[in-house]
Amino acid sequence: MALEVGSIVEGTVSGIAKFGAFVELPENKVGLVHISEVANEYVSDVAQYLKVKDTVKVKVISIDAKGKIALSVKQAQPKTEEKKEARFPKKEGSEHRFQRKEGFEGRAPLHEAPRMTERRPFAGGYRSQRHEAPASFEDKLNRFLKDSDERLLDLKRNVESKRGGRGGRHSD
Template sequence: MSIEVGSVLDGVVSGITNFGAFIELPEGKTGLVHISEVADEYVKDVHDFLAEKDKVKVKVVAIDEKGKIGLSIKQLQEKKAEESTEAPARERSSFRAPRNNFGGRDFRKPNRATSASFEDKLSKFLKDSDERLTDLRRKTDSKRGGRGSRRD
C-alpha cells in the first residue's frame, strides 16, 4: 500500500516529543502527528494520550517536497464518532482518554452557576477602570499644582 494524502494507515508510536509523536508506518517510513492533531481537545502533554509502542490508526494529511509525512489521529476520531452514531463500533482504537490528576473533577469546563455573565464582567471592569483613572488623575494633578493653577 502506497502512502498518499488521505489514506488511513496503521502505525506504531516510535517516539514522543513536546510537539507531537512520531509514528512508524508500513514500508519503514516515519511520519509525525503534530500535537494539534492528537485529539479534538486541548493537548498539553502528548504523553497523556499516547505512549511509545502504542498501535494507532492515522490519516495522512500532508506529504511535503522533502518527503516529510504529516499525520492526524484527530481527523479519524471525528469520523469514528460519526460512525458510532450510525452503527455499533466494530473496532476500538488504542486512543486513550487523558488522565485526570484532580480527584475526578474536571477543571477545564467552567461552572456555569458561579461564572458571571458577560455584562456583569463588563460592568465590573468599567467600574474598576473608572476608579483607577480617577486615582491617577488625583495623583498627577497634585504634582502639577492642581487644576487651573497656571504659573506666569
C-alpha cells in the same frame, strides 16, 4: 501501496516528544503527529494519550517536498455529531428568563431599554451624558466638534496658566 494525502493508515508509535509523536508507517516511513492533532481536546502531554509501541490509526495530512509526513490521530477517528442540546440540556421554565416583578406596573416594558446616564471623562473632569435615540450624522459631527473645541479651550487655559499669562518669555 504508496501513501497519499487523505488516506487513513495504521502505524506504530516509535517515539514521543514534547511537540508530538513519531509514528512508523508501512514501507518503513516515519511521520509526525503534532500535539494539536493527537486528540479533540487540549493536550498538554502527549504521553498521556500515546505510548511507544502503541498501534494507532492515523490520517495523512500532508507530505512536503522533503518527504516529511504530517499525520493526525483525531482526524482518523470517526466524527461524532454532538448536538448542542445534548451538551446543554434545557431546564424546565428556562424559556422565560426575564419576568416582570410586582411593583413595576408603571415602568417601561423589559424589551425597551431605559435611558441611562453615563459619566464620560474630559479634560476638566467628568461630564454626565444621557443616552438618547440614535442621532443623525450631522448631530454627531456637531457634538464632536463642540466637545473637541471645549477640550482644546481647557487645554489652552491650562498651558497658559503655567506659562504665567499671555506673554511667552519674560526678559529681565
